[in-house]
Amino acid sequence: MPPKKNFPLRLDPKLYEVLERWAQDEFRSVNSHIEYLLRDAALRAGRLPSARPAPPSDPAGEQALAPPKKGANAGAEQPEE
Template sequence: MGERKAVLLRLDPAVHDALARWAADDLRSVNAQIEVVLRDALKKAGRAPKDAAPLPKRGRPPAQPRSPSGKGHHRLPE
């Protein structure tokens, strides 16, 4: 997957506040919510790119396995 693009977006404060509330309800950041809305709009318009990477998974990354002593993380053999 290529590097994600950064875009400066100017929004009316009321629109941003509404997006922030919606994002919080869906446990997403405002940025992730905007991407979901844009992807849905592209799909509805029949313009969704076929080669777009899937949205990154939400939430925390999986925990690293603990060492047998229960202290810290251990590295798996390479």
């Protein structure tokens, strides 16, 4: 992983207190909580690629159909167990 970028950040003292309490509630440092919040905001805004691969899209907008069931009772409902 590449090294993290260091830079000074000036915050309103009251906002820092809120972040400090919030970080404690989440068992994080203030620095890591700010990074978490910024990463989450960037993901939600679509500015950061998701860590999870997106599900494949169907250009026709149709869902794949399940193969037909085989056997005599193919269309019958199964009793609950």
